[in-house]
Amino acid sequence: MTIDPGAGSVVPPDAVLDVAKLTQAFFDKKPDVSIPAQRVSFGTSGHRGSSFDTTFNENHIVAITQAICRYRASQGIDGPLYLGRDTHALSEPAFHVALEVLAANGVRTMVDASDGFTPTPALSHAILRYNKGRTGGLADGIVITPSHNPPEDGGFKYNPPDGGPAASAVTTAIQSAANALLKDGLRDVRRTAISGDDPNVRPFDFRQSYVDDLDAIIDMQAIRDTGVRIGVDPLGGAAIHYWPAIAERFGIDLTVTDPTVDPTFRMVPRDWDGKIRMDCSSRFPMARLIARREEFDIAFANDTDADRHGIVTRSGLMAPNAYLAVCAHYLGQDRAAFRGHDVGKTIVSSAMIDRAAAAIGRKVYEVPVGFKWFVDGLIGGKLYFCGEESAGSSFLRRDGQVWTTDKDGLIAGLLAAEILAKTGSPPDGLFADLTRSLGETFYARVDQPAGAEFRAQLAKITPEDVAATTFAGDPIDAKTITAPGNGSPIGGIKLSTANGWAAARPSGTEDIYKIYAESFVSENHLAALQKDMQAILSSAGR
Numbered sequence: 001m002t003i004d005p006g007a008g009s010v011v012p013p014d015a016v017l018d019v020a021k022l023t024q025a026f027f028d029k030k031p032d033v034s035i036p037a038q039r040v041s042f043g044t045s046g047h048r049g050s051s052f053d054t055t056f057n058e059n060h061i062v063a064i065t066q067a068i069c070r071y072r073a074s075q076g077i078d079g080p081l082y083l084g085r086d087t088h089a090l091s092e093p094a095f096h097v098a099l100e101v102l103a104a105n106g107v108r109t110m111v112d113a114s115d116g117f118t119p120t121p122a123l124s125h126a127i128l129r130y131n132k133g134r135t136g137g138l139a140d141g142i143v144i145t146p147s148h149n150p151p152e153d154g155g156f157k158y159n160p161p162d163g164g165p166a167a168s169a170v171t172t173a174i175q176s177a178a179n180a181l182l183k184d185g186l187r188d189v190r191r192t193a194i195s196g197d198d199p200n201v202r203p204f205d206f207r208q209s210y211v212d213d214l215d216a217i218i219d220m221q222a223i224r225d226t227g228v229r230i231g232v233d234p235l236g237g238a239a240i241h242y243w244p245a246i247a248e249r250f251g252i253d254l255t256v257t258d259p260t261v262d263p264t265f266r267m268v269p270r271d272w273d274g275k276i277r278m279d280c281s282s283r284f285p286m287a288r289l290i291a292r293r294e295e296f297d298i299a300f301a302n303d304t305d306a307d308r309h310g311i312v313t314r315s316g317l318m319a320p321n322a323y324l325a326v327c328a329h330y331l332g333q334d335r336a337a338f339r340g341h342d343v344g345k346t347i348v349s350s351a352m353i354d355r356a357a358a359a360i361g362r363k364v365y366e367v368p369v370g371f372k373w374f375v376d377g378l379i380g381g382k383l384y385f386c387g388e389e390s391a392g393s394s395f396l397r398r399d400g401q402v403w404t405t406d407k408d409g410l411i412a413g414l415l416a417a418e419i420l421a422k423t424g425s426p427p428d429g430l431f432a433d434l435t436r437s438l439g440e441t442f443y444a445r446v447d448q449p450a451g452a453e454f455r456a457q458l459a460k461i462t463p464e465d466v467a468a469t470t471f472a473g474d475p476i477d478a479k480t481i482t483a484p485g486n487g488s489p490i491g492g493i494k495l496s497t498a499n500g501w502a503a504a505r506p507s508g509t510e511d512i513y514k515i516y517a518e519s520f521v522s523e524n525h526l527a528a529l530q531k532d533m534q535a536i537l538s539s540a541g542r
Helices: 019-028 060-076 091-104 120-131 168-183 206-213 220-226 242-250 287-291 320-334 351-359 370-377 409-423 428-438 453-460 522-538
Strands: 046-050 081-085 107-112 140-144 153-159 201-204 229-233 253-256 298-302 309-313 344-345 362-369 383-388 392-395 440-449 480-481 489-497 500-506 512-519
Touching: 019 091, 046 440, 060 091, 060 140, 060 153, 081 091, 081 120, 091 153, 120 140, 120 409, 120 428, 120 440, 120 512, 140 201, 140 344, 168 522, 220 370, 242 253, 242 480, 253 489, 287 309, 298 409, 309 320, 309 409, 309 428, 320 344, 320 351, 320 392, 320 409, 320 428, 344 351, 344 370, 351 362, 351 428, 362 370, 362 500, 370 383, 370 392, 383 409, 383 480, 392 409, 392 512, 409 428, 440 522, 453 489, 453 500, 453 512, 500 522, 512 522
Parallel strands: 081 107, 081 140, 107 201, 229 253, 229 298, 344 362, 344 383
Antiparallel strands: 046 153, 140 153, 298 309, 383 392, 440 512, 480 489, 489 500, 500 512
């Protein structure tokens, strides 16, 4: 991919987001449901868009929230709803609009007691803790975040009582109902202004509930006793006030390298394409923390809703797949309660995860992209660790019980500190040990610009569309469009040979498509896989 000249540097002053204009557009622009791009559309994880493009506006939030209220009623979900938001500019107005609809529908809504920000994992954790042991009066939640997306974007995600991202059947129902409400001019929507003493709005301390429970999943004592020096960059996101609380609660040596919260995110270095993107798995937004790596024994960052992680050692930023392999291997050996449980991974994640799991006698459950596919495995305890290629993961409590069913970037970072404390080696050192014993692979993901038509075609590609019989010089062994673990469509295609594989799928939130590839031979072979995949897609008319 072509690297923008501005990548790794902050945005110039004249290009900083105008938050006032963005917020005004949120209220002023009204979506037209006859235009497909302006309808409610749930992608891999919720509805996302920008008010400038009339894809994330007041009417969208009103319609989605009312649709969620109807869905709850239809399913008999009548417990509290946990409502959280991140630090994106559009998250605040969307939060207040959603709250007005929820209150008018009589939904008991739990909001942050300090009117602060709520990481996605803290919301999932709260839902699961409330629902534990209950068979009725179950809780669910809404988290308002576009994840690591640029500052002008907004996002809105529903988490049902299982605590994880809603399944496709649920989001399809909500999406359909919301668009019907928009088409009907929102006539059947209930909405009311919120007063200071509204009985349907209740305070909840997300932070204390989450932080006080951390030693149930991470060996915080080992981190404290060994004096591991930790650096954390929240990248201006929702975890900003969690890290000081964690340091104080457990007495660990932790430094927040930048406590700035600014909805323009002007302090975050631009990503590969010149856009500000709080992607903690990319070396460009992580440039500041990487530059300070010598100051700490281990460092890490989170994206804006803290469901993703980026691990920095003295050697630099770890590749996400490398860290996932280390986590699967380490946890499977360290946690006695995890014996007999397996590993979950997405179909485009590295084969090193499979090798690491096999080395300790564990099976791998392979699913399409999207953390929702891991929810049942985590709740039932079948899967002790689940990870996806975009630096998202979660795992079980130390006693083998569920912690979260959504991605958790905070525990991923703390686990890196635990690994160092208990093994004496940073995670990249353990990964080097794995490659020496299991073999080296060469993995990369590249993003390419793609319009809506191209992305729609790619999502529906079939094996018959691919006429090629060889791939990077080897016979094609498999053309895969469904995940081996559960048989669900992967929304693209994966081509495999004896010496490597490549997969292509469209982004559900941005005008790009992604090529994932892994060679079991060399960097040059990896480049050949990437090049051939582009050529094959071109020949297939995509």
